[in-house]
Amino acid sequence: MTSAQKKLSWRLVGAVAGAFVASLFLTWLLHEHMTKRDMHRLFDNVFNDVAVDIRERVDGRMFRQAMALRDKIYEMREEAWWNDPDESCRRLRALADDLRVDEITIADADGTLSHSARRSSVGAFNFRTATGQAREFAALLDDKYELSQPLLPNTLYGEMVKYVGVWMPDGGFVQVGAQEPTVRHLARTAVTGLTHGWHVTGDDGGIYITTGNGTIISHPEAGHEGGQWQDPGKDFYCEKRMIEGFPVYIVIPRHTAVVERRVLVATSAFLNGMALILASILVGIVITGYVKDHLAAQRAKEMTMAADIQESAIPRTFPPFSDERRMDIFADMDPAKDVGGDFYDFFFSAPNKFTFLIADVSGKGVPGALFMMRAKASIKGISQAGRQLADVVAEANESLSRDNGANMFVTAWVGELDLETGVVSFVNAGHNPPILISGKPGADGRRTSYLRTKPGLVLGMMPGMKYRCETLQLSPGDAIYLYTDGITEQPDAKNELFGEERLESAIAGMIANGMPLFDGARSGLLSAIMACVEAHGLGVEQADDCTQLIIRFNGSRRGATRTFPPTQDGIADASDFLDEVMGNGERGTVNGEQGIGNGKQLPQLHIILDEICSNIVKHSGATEFSVEIGQLENQDGVKIVFSDNGTPYDPLAHTDPDTSLGAAERPIGGLGILMVKKMSSSISYSRTGDRNVLTVELASGGAGK
Amino acid sequence: MNIEKQLNGNALTLKVGGRLDTNTAPDLEAELKLDGIMEVNFDFAELEYISSAGLRILMTAQKAMMACGGKMTVAHPNPTVQSVFDITGMSSIFTIV
Numbered sequence: 001m002t003s004a005q006k007k008l009s010w011r012l013v014g015a016v017a018g019a020f021v022a023s024l025f026l027t028w029l030l031h032e033h034m035t036k037r038d039m040h041r042l043f044d045n046v047f048n049d050v051a052v053d054i055r056e057r058v059d060g061r062m063f064r065q066a067m068a069l070r071d072k073i074y075e076m077r078e079e080a081w082w083n084d085p086d087e088s089c090r091r092l093r094a095l096a097d098d099l100r101v102d103e104i105t106i107a108d109a110d111g112t113l114s115h116s117a118r119r120s121s122v123g124a125f126n127f128r129t130a131t132g133q134a135r136e137f138a139a140l141l142d143d144k145y146e147l148s149q150p151l152l153p154n155t156l157y158g159e160m161v162k163y164v165g166v167w168m169p170d171g172g173f174v175q176v177g178a179q180e181p182t183v184r185h186l187a188r189t190a191v192t193g194l195t196h197g198w199h200v201t202g203d204d205g206g207i208y209i210t211t212g213n214g215t216i217i218s219h220p221e222a223g224h225e226g227g228q229w230q231d232p233g234k235d236f237y238c239e240k241r242m243i244e245g246f247p248v249y250i251v252i253p254r255h256t257a258v259v260e261r262r263v264l265v266a267t268s269a270f271l272n273g274m275a276l277i278l279a280s281i282l283v284g285i286v287i288t289g290y291v292k293d294h295l296a297a298q299r300a301k302e303m304t305m306a307a308d309i310q311e312s313a314i315p316r317t318f319p320p321f322s323d324e325r326r327m328d329i330f331a332d333m334d335p336a337k338d339v340g341g342d343f344y345d346f347f348f349s350a351p352n353k354f355t356f357l358i359a360d361v362s363g364k365g366v367p368g369a370l371f372m373m374r375a376k377a378s379i380k381g382i383s384q385a386g387r388q389l390a391d392v393v394a395e396a397n398e399s400l401s402r403d404n405g406a407n408m409f410v411t412a413w414v415g416e417l418d419l420e421t422g423v424v425s426f427v428n429a430g431h432n433p434p435i436l437i438s439g440k441p442g443a444d445g446r447r448t449s450y451l452r453t454k455p456g457l458v459l460g461m462m463p464g465m466k467y468r469c470e471t472l473q474l475s476p477g478d479a480i481y482l483y484t485d486g487i488t489e490q491p492d493a494k495n496e497l498f499g500e501e502r503l504e505s506a507i508a509g510m511i512a513n514g515m516p517l518f519d520g521a522r523s524g525l526l527s528a529i530m531a532c533v534e535a536h537g538l539g540v541e542q543a544d545d546c547t548q549l550i551i552r553f554n555g556s557r558r559g560a561t562r563t564f565p566p567t568q569d570g571i572a573d574a575s576d577f578l579d580e581v582m583g584n585g586e587r588g589t590v591n592g593e594q595g596i597g598n599g600k601q602l603p604q605l606h607i608i609l610d611e612i613c614s615n616i617v618k619h620s621g622a623t624e625f626s627v628e629i630g631q632l633e634n635q636d637g638v639k640i641v642f643s644d645n646g647t648p649y650d651p652l653a654h655t656d657p658d659t660s661l662g663a664a665e666r667p668i669g670g671l672g673i674l675m676v677k678k679m680s681s682s683i684s685y686s687r688t689g690d691r692n693v694l695t696v697e698l699a700s701g702g703a704g705k
Numbered sequence: 706m707n708i709e710k711q712l713n714g715n716a717l718t719l720k721v722g723g724r725l726d727t728n729t730a731p732d733l734e735a736e737l738k739l740d741g742i743m744e745v746n747f748d749f750a751e752l753e754y755i756s757s758a759g760l761r762i763l764m765t766a767q768k769a770m771m772a773c774g775g776k777m778t779v780a781h782p783n784p785t786v787q788s789v790f791d792i793t794g795m796s797s798i799f800t801i802v
Binding site for chain 1: 724726727728753754755756757758760764785788789792793794797798
């Protein structure tokens with residue numbers, strides 16, 4: 001992850017966490033508010049219920065006094081003093097004290113306040129026209145039998161008084177009034193124990209009623225009356241209201257409300273937490289997706305770059321040297337989705353020496369592609385510096401082993417074809433064995449065989465390695481097929497690899513069916529093999545780069561090469577071969593062309609062939625030898641190249657026998673080489689790989705020296 | 706290679722045609738029975754060429770004749786055969802007629 005991505009993800013996590021905390025706080029506030037509101041509603045309801053009950057009791061108590069008063073009035077209005085305001089006032093006062101009320105008021109049938117325990121009130125107003133509290137009582141003159149009021153400021157004096165009144169059947173009504181202490185005094189017994197077992201909510205909380213001085217007269221639990229009211233403390237919610245003069249308290253434990261709120265907040269927090277987790281998962285998915293996309297895009301870009309490097313590094317022009325007829329070469333690379341770092345290359349390392357190679361780099365992507373470039377450049381550079389093939393590969397290994405921090409390596413099979421002799425020198429550095437396609441097309445049939453040699457270590461892994469150079473004589477028409485493990489290791493649906501056996505039999509089958517190795521500059525064989533590999537891996541992704549190269553030796557110009565067994569018959573066949581090539585045999589043509597030479601050199605050529613071949617057969621210990629006959633460049637001469645895999649032997653290193661000696665002293669041996677030397681216009685020996693190579697040229701004029 | 710053999714008393718004449726090389730030398734060697742022969746004449750008019758394997762037989766015959774006091778001649782070598790004799794110094798050993 002880049003720092004920008006980290007920053008982004010932290011920001012997102014921060015935002016989600018912030019939202020979580022904020023919503024938690026808002027939830028808490030909301031529930032706090034709602035809880036308080038709900039509690040006030042609850043308290044209101046409870047107070048209303050309590051008020052109804054208390055008033056009923058207080059009213060009941062005062063109606064009893066009012067009715068007792070009415071009974072007395074029936075008697076009193078018969079008295080003579082009734083119409084004396086002062087006397088009646090005095091008497092009513094005494095009655096009020098008897099009845100333990102503060103006020104007594106009597107209205108006549110018209111509604112006039114006719115009598116009172118207070119002198120100043122008598123005749124003060126008519127109830128029908130009165131203002132304030134008194135006006136309501138006019139109803140008792142009309143259709144009501146009794147009426148009660150709560151404590152209210154009274155009309156005349158503004159004192160807080162509770163009045164109740166009952167009608168007089170013959171007109172008018174009587175009223176008793178009590179100020180707050182009097183109401184409490186009167187109704188105390190009626191209200192005592194009113195709230196027993198009365199809970200505010202569920203089993204919690206209680207309602208307390210006290211007297212004016214704080215003595216509890218109603219307690220939620222019976223038998224607890226008489227105590228003094230005390231504030232219940234901060235663990236409780238408590239609210240007080242005056243009802244009919246009685247201080248009433250509602251108390252509920254704070255935890256009842258708080259627990260409820262806590263449950264709500266906890267539920268809300270849980271939901272918020274779930275939301276946070278969901279949001280985090282979503283954020284995670286978004287970020288992962290973003291990073292994945294980003295990485296995939298980067299990887300795709302890198303892969304494209306690597307593929308471009310790889311593609312640019314391999315030669316794609318066929319034929320690469322249009323005037324070179326001594327060999328044909330074709331190669332193809334089918335890159336896999338993940339670039340594997342395969343490559344091939346071919347070039348002239350020296351005149352007539354054609355180097356071709358195939359390689360597979362272990363690393364992938366851009367590093368693999370760059371390593372591939374290094375490997376390619378160093379092999380080509382060292383080859384063209386004129387080094388022996390084994391040294392080329394060893395030096396390339398040195399170069400690649402240095403500064404190889406990524407521990408990448410490359411497997412390679414490097415061949416060098418001598419276009420004059422058909423000898424292929426090759427070094428295998430840990431690569432798959434190529435397939436040799438040999439023999440002439442036609443009745444004999446071509447043969448395919450793996451060119452198995454003990455491979456050297458892969459390149460780039462360890463410095464100081466030595467590599468073995470092997471050689472192989474190609475006859476004209478022989479071909480070598482190189483490939484990378486993408487071919488043989490392509491799995492099928494059952495994970496079975498294509499394998500070497502299938503590869504060889506596929507090639508053998510195609511050849512047997514008459515498929516030519518080359519058609520023009522291209523090789524249909526390679527595409528046919530690729531089709532086989534694809535058919536094998538049907539429904540499976542191509543596992544690795546599939547790279548193939550095929551090279552065919554066509555023989556040196558207008559010449560031919562043939563390999564013979566080291567026997568007398570082999571020499572006889574070589575002699576026939578010479579005739580054949582020189583246009584002296586029955587066929588008289590080679591490769592469809594006229595024989596070479598002018599015919600004059602033929603006896604000398606036969607002598608040379610006979611001498612050299614018999615030397616090889618008798619002395620070299622070779623298991624085969626080859627004879628290549630070709631035309632000299634620029635002149636009408638002939639060149640014969642003898643090549644054998646016997647013990648190293650340079651026939652030119654020996655001194656010539658003394659030809660001036662007499663017959664008796666003359667040794668028999670040594671004359672053959674002498675004759676060859678004398679007859680040829682040029683002769684040279686080299687040890688190429690494990691082969692003795694003797695090249696003899698005969699100019700057009702016949703014997704040279 | 707073809708060989709025509711003519712025995713006249715103790716004189717042996719061999720007309721050798723074709724190629725005298727590693728392949729054919731053993732055939733000539735088989736025909737060349739020198740017991741009691743005092744004179745060997747090779748007629749190389751039809752001989753295309755000779756290699757060292759042929760020279761070896763000529764040398765063997767030459768040495769045998771020299772040992773028994775006989776003589777050996779080589780007649781009608783073509784230029785190729787002659788050049789072989791020249792190159793190998795055989796011209797000075799053989800009696801070329």
